[in-house]
Amino acid sequence: MKLLPALTLAALLCLLASAFAAQTAGEPILIGGLFAESGPAAFIGTPTRLVAEMTIADINAKGGVSGRPLKLISYDTESDPNIAQRMARQLIEADKVLAIVGPSTTGEGLAVKKYTEENHIPAIMTVGGDPVIAGGKFGPFAWTFKTPQRTSTAVEKIYAYLAAQKITKIAVLTAKDAFGQDGLEQLKALAPASGVTIAAEESLDPSGTDFSAQMFKLLEAKPQAVVVWTIGPAGAVAAKNFAELPGAKPLLVQCHGQPSPKYLELAGAAAEGTLMPGTKLMAAGQLPDSDPQKPVVLRFIAMYDERGLEKQFPLNTHSGYAFDALTLLRAGLEKAGKPDRDALRGALESLTGVVGVSGVFNLTPEDHNGLSVDSLVMLKVEHGRFTLAQ
């Protein structure tokens, strides 16, 4: 029984020692991770953590950053903005991490950002929505970065594709949550410049199971394409309802959050012919050799398979975002030359030509995402698989 106090003392000494030693060479650089591993966003958050761990192991296997390995300390945010913010505080104040990767959803991102911006902590988020790096009413974003494409980038990709098909009249069905609202705003804002008119709008509850009525009303406006903006199973439900209505149908376009095997499974035959912008992960085999992302994407997929993640979480458009966040972090640390928050922030927002899974990142102080329309491809479902749309 005398062992216990001795052990506690030893542990305390170790902690003390690590606190002093943290700045010396060879010691790990601590990185905080915030992932929604339970709650409604768990289907995104859990694989995100696994990919983050995989990427850190890969970086360390290659010698780490300037001779120092990275170490990930991560917490489950339960898909809850309040918990996400509390965990961010814990990562900084108790665990003394240098920077944060995550969280997973837009709502959590906005909550975490309040704390990290105030305390000058670099945070590279994997959230879908733009508000975290939009500035204006959403507050400054000097310390906040995000790796998934902006909503506006995805809308531009869709509009460019529609223009090439000579389609000018569309109808939109958007989710009532923050993600859907963001989509609706961008769809409307970019329509005039792209020569597109929105003939009808309807909204859907992302946890709903039948949108036939909304779909029917949209089709009554006789659009040439219907654009659906939601993540999760609702997109598949909309595709099914769309397919079941009688008569000739226009094109059905989903948003950039849909490409995943789950969509194909849930929508079944109704998925055939539907279109959506997605990251190049979804059609890696069909990329031209001239694409600079091709080797990175193929290597990522190989690592993903090797760790057995494919079986648990079949590869989808979200899979690469944590890899990209850590790739940016490593590039930033190398550029900064020292594990210092100020230097890291400055380095991150001046990174150019960093090739990730989701695209080639060119960041600026105004653009804390750095991905262009070229980072997305237009996917079409053919014979139950995602293929590059012509």
Place this chain on the structure above:
Amino acid sequence: MASFTAYAVQTVNSGLALGSVYGLMALGFSLIYNSSRLINFAQGELLLLCGLTLYSLTQAVQVNPIFALAAAAVCGYGAGFAMYSTTLGLSFRSSPLRQLMLTVAASLTWQGVAILVWGKKPLLLPRLLPIPAVSAGPFYLSADTAASLTMALTAAALLSLFLAKTRYGRAIRAVSMNSLAARLQGVSPTNAHALSFALAGVTAALGSMAVGPQTMLRFDMGLGLGLKGFVAASLGGYDSVWKVFAGGAILGLIEAALVLTFSAELKETLSYALLIGLLLLAKTGRSCPEKA
């Protein structure tokens, strides 16, 4: 005008698709209510668990239509009987309120089982019956609607034959009319109650085959569908199989019309407002249901 026709056709199509499911739920509700004067709040969970079991079956083996129907019947019968044994069967002499609370508890427990076994993600039950879409002129029924309607009408017809022509059916009706008199004639109310639960399970299982391909199966769908069945049974008045089924179809059509003319958000609010209205009317209309 063309637009009006299109709206009407679509209302009929989507109204009958869900209306048939409500009708099947309502049949189960009124079977149990008539034999035991019990509102079974776990009716929706019967549908949920049968649907999920069928889903697992389709994942495991190739399911042909006959096998699917047989499996649904067996599963529904078993689930209904299991529900009877754990609720009314345990509390035969308890107060109606306690029996009611037991069904509420059963509903939550079965939902918990569904989460534990199948998780919280929605699962798509494939179409198990090869019934094609029907279209004649502007009139149109999608494959889902046609299948739901066929199943519901067949179930209602079989059920009404069963109740009218068979010994067991007559026993259920006898208990429903006067439990004491039935007992004096040698009919066991316990058996009649158990049978009505089991039959309600079978209608719920058919309901799951109808609703699964339309809206997918999810752990939290039971209560909503169960309540819709209750509204439909109240609309139909509990006393005749065909009226009860018509109650379901009418509720489905009303909902579809409301959703199409106004908005999807009004659907739930208005269906339950209808329930409040019905309950208030029923109170004055049928002042005092005869005591069993």
